[in-house]
Amino acid sequence: MAVASPAHRRRGPLRPFRLPLALALTLTGALGGAVITGAEPRPATAAPKPTVKQLKKELAALQKESDRLITDYYNGRIAREKAEKAEKAAKERLAAAQEVLDRESTELRAMAVAQYIDAVPADRLLLSGAGDPNALLNRLALARHLADRQHARLSGFARVRDEHARAEAEAAARAAELADQVADLAERKGKAVKQIDKIKDKIDQLYQAPGVRRSDGTWVPQLPGGADHITPRMRLVKTLVQERFDVPFGIGCYRTIQDGGEHPLGRACDFMLSRGGSMPTAGEVARGNEIAAWAIKNSKRLGIMYIIYRQRIWHARTGTWRTMSDRGGTTANHYDHPHISVY
Template structure:
């Protein structure tokens, strides 16, 4: 698959080299960018906290089952010892009441030397584990509640930032017929790792992040193989100099102005594919046809661009994709 992708890249980026980059493209403002970052970070924290909650709940169930099993074993031994009169320490165990109640009060050291000593120690350890697990669960519930509050705050901040640009809700593409991509690698807690601009950009000779390279490769493999440019110099600002963004032309061979007909349909499908699989790929936001999609808002919003004066600035000739 990697060989096929490399071949596709070589073919794709050897054509249309005379096409102008979307140099007038305007990135999102810093307030919105930070709000999106905050939302994604809070979402990762929430997912991690909920996953840890599930793991701890499973541990609590197993520990309670161990406690029930060990309690039966210890009590059975204590009763047998008492009836046979063979182990005086068993009498001290039972002196506190019935066997089930006596387990919680076991402190006689000599009992640990009896045949059931290991069962008793296991029971004491299991009860200590249960107490620790219940405290850990409470901590994760609090962590999840805090992460959820942070998500809501970031979502509201993003909404305010978009509203300040004059962008209301809009109907944009949310899927395509293209196959699902291979998900991008994540940390063990479900978050995306930090990545630098460390991979050669096959579209410019600059650099992109491994996650951007993965998304670009996956897009090509499922059929979105038209002209694309990713890295741009630092003076352009935004995500391109960080290697975290690519511009996917709607037209074949280069950026050729306002997309219509088949080119518009291609751009719609591409934008919809990145929205549909944004979580799997690690998409931060998508801009297409004076609209922006990003996870904090949960849908498309109007994005004014340059008011129809430039296909590059209005993103009517290309789909802009930025990654976390």
């Protein structure tokens, strides 16, 4: 993160929106403007802007709370991983129980069919052996053996069925537990992300655009400088965007082509979302929307004059978006980059 300029640090508390009367008179005379005869009264309800010291104190508190939320999010991730393992094991047990249940069901059905086909009524069984006691005993022993075998098979099937039911219930419980953990983790992550966004916003407030702002909210122009040939105001915006959002496809600012825009004056940058004039991905389009929204939110404090993105332009004078005419291409219509210009 870039640091504020020494001049900014010497100012201490951030100045109110209007310049002090003495400085306003001096600037007005130097710029050849109308003479100010008196200071306008400030609204009684206007709240003082926070000082850099206050902002840093608030930032420290936010970061402490962020660490707690990140730790909470980490613990949620561990709990989710445990729930995932438990659900996987429960599914495996259910699959094994289902396999045993299917096999036992098949064998039980086969036994029932065989007994139905080969069944001999008890009275016929007794009559058939009436003349031979040994034959009768043998048939009775066979009938008991078949009954015992059937009872054992039925008892075994009952155990298999009950085990399958327990495995099924456990799998359902583990699935519900995992769903709860996923929802809980999403909630924890959402809280951490919001806290991080608050920290980013607080860091943004530590920076004030360099230079002089007029009473109407516009800024006195600056000269470009440095190896990148951009103004200090544009350099601050570029640095903040680059550090907050990351711009993997590059940032283009100064160019020599005199097209009537701000680039040759060092007061504009393009934050590229793709290469070679190709349409950006949905993720990069979202990144461009976030950059544009951030620029609008911080426009007054950072001296942002207008933003162009996706064949639309937002100007600080109106505070609204309007559609632009078709310039004939992805880059020309700013579909692959948001353009930010400063005063």
